Amino acid sequence: MQLTASHIEDIESAFESARETGARISSIHLPGFQKLLDHHPENLTATVEAGMTLQAFQEKLSTAGQWLAVDPPNPERLTIGALIAENVSGPRRFGLGTVREHLIGMKAVLADGSIIRSGGKVVKNVAGFDICRLFVGSRGSLGIILEASFRLNPLPESEMIMGCQTQSSEETEDLLEAIMKSDLNPMLLDLHNLGTEEQSASYGYWQIMVGFAGTREETQAQMHSLNNLNPFKVTTLDYLNRFGNSDSDATPETTAVRPSEVVEYCEQLGSTKFVARAGNGVIHHHDSSHAGKLARNPQVLLDRLKSTFDPKGILAEIS
């Protein structure tokens, strides 16, 4: 069943009816929870209600020259609650990490109706167990996130995206390895076969994408060093749109491998379109025959977690 809440009472009554009917709450909408609760630019921290979209949050933070350093797809639709619960990430995760690295505090309502806080509003904090991170990727199975506090980053003065076409898988792996082992500090390291803006109709060639962020001086210097490794051209992140708006609207498959295995895996995909986070080993593609399953958490712990946090099973299944 779907939960739509304008007030905390709506959540309580949805829990009540789930307990009575035995229906699980499988989707969560919090239109009444969209406020920015605090933003302290001098501390680089902010607390926001879980129903606000990531885009709206970023817009507010940008007025102080700051941002939450994550870039998952569709920020205009993605709420803060879903960002955490679904643990979604984007291309800049290579340099900036995923949402778990930025989350410092959380308020949530548990299946028994109790409202809990974990973490806090300071950037360093080890008091108490880390329930915040337990909720990252929990997909609504342990409770409903109401608020989250984050450590923020200053918006970089400049950002530069560079692309380079490779001719063979050997060349691709050699170049990726050289970049990974170099002194460069890329924020983004992707591999795709979606062509360039000019040749968007012709797939097949692979492109290595490298992104730098920082002061203008820093990005220029890194761009220069990258070109010394191999000639790259300044480009954009437009390839991400070409992957998303492709012929099939089906949700892309995601496979995870070690970074060193990305090239080999992408080769097996043949002509299927893909975008890979080459630095992290995450490959998005449209070949369902290659749907890779992610490793799972130990079942014994999942079972115990579910039975202690949600004994009546009113929330989503746990994984």
Next chain:
Amino acid sequence: MPLSGKQFTDLIPQLQSICGKTNVIYHADELRVYECDAYTLEKMPPDAVVLPGNTSEVEAVIKLCRDRNLAIIPRGSGTSLSGGVLAVDGGVVIGLSRMNRILDVDFRNRRALVEAGCINVHVTQAVQSEGYLYAPDPSSQFACTIGGNVATNSGGPHTLKYGVTTNHVLGMEMVLPDGETVWLGTQPGGPEDIDGCDLRGAAIGSEGMFGIVTRVLLRLIKAPQSCKTMLGIFESVDDAASAVSDIIAAGIIPAALEMMDQLIIQAVEEAYKFGFPLDAGAVLIIELDGQTTGLSSLTDQIQDICRNKQAREVRIAASKEERALIWKCRKRAFGAIGRLSPNYLTQDGVVPRSRIPEMMKFIKQTAEKYQLRIPNVFHAGDGNIHPLILFDEKDKDQVKRAIQAGHDILGKCIDFGGSISGEHGIGVEKVDFMSRQFSPEDLEAMMKLRKTFDPDMRCNPDKCFPSASRCIDFTLKKQISA
């Protein structure tokens, strides 16, 4: 409960048959080494200490303790500053010091697999020739273990930019208190992402109360191309603290931003002869790192900020050796305290960074109120304070005043919207403050999480949360020692 004579004589041969005769410690005089950690106000020896050599020995010891309903207490190098490995009510200490190997280093995938007893600094030493490092660098990194770092989610000076242990541990092997071994997070040889809840994240910082961590998969990072270490010399703590706020507010995130006040400067200077001006009110150690090209303009910016806050001088370390000496002074500052006082008690509360000037004033007032000396050396950029409350354990009244001063400071951290611990953990030391920072519902949820891993609550008991048995004995002991 401490073991009776018969229980005890039964237990020792069984532990010896698992780990070998020399790896079981049970004579009272030998156990004294294990009666406390670096928090020396409380001393409680375990019934026995066992030093397993591999995961299967850990499993066997844990199963034996499970069958006999004995408490198990994991221990690394015993550098915890909060009594995190105290055997409050007896039990078997499982020391991981023999499991200290680096098992595998994979530069291409930027990972290292180590045993839990591996010393923190050994990881960076093993990978630095290839240009990599393991980022969390607690001041005790020459002694503390990776397993201990996982237990307390340790930080260090460079975590301002790079994050703490949880940001650098990909996965870990843990033997649960029922003897089952599980792997949490990224598996060795497996992809970074795993499905569902972040159980690895939930277990990091659990103060050894979820199970015994035996192997850890670490994230390695590329060492920065270059770094610049500066010393800002200020007339007063106030000026230095405002400079810290201004640096953060300017959107600069240095690799490290540390403060030492006058008392510490004097102790450190006497011990390590760096050349700190003895009359300075405070010194800031500011380190920038990254691409060589970008550093000079940031250095200029920081010098301007310091000068605007009346810095007497901003020195830049001229060589690698000078930088190393600055960090030696900082990281061994606690060691220099012996010159000032026979004993000290340290706190590691956190305040929002913008409240540091007010917090430093409060610490000064607290020192005056209790007629104690409280030098400060701390992670100013994170708002993570380390007041060192000096006392002499022979003077019972002074001990009492020192404890009270510590409590006042922690209380103020909570009032300022901060936290009672930034990196040392709660241990036995700060148990009474948990209910001031968290509601009963928050604590109940933490207890639920703990019971997921340890339904019988036998693993490192009597830490973090006040328990009935502990409250009575412990408060009594505390009063006696105070």
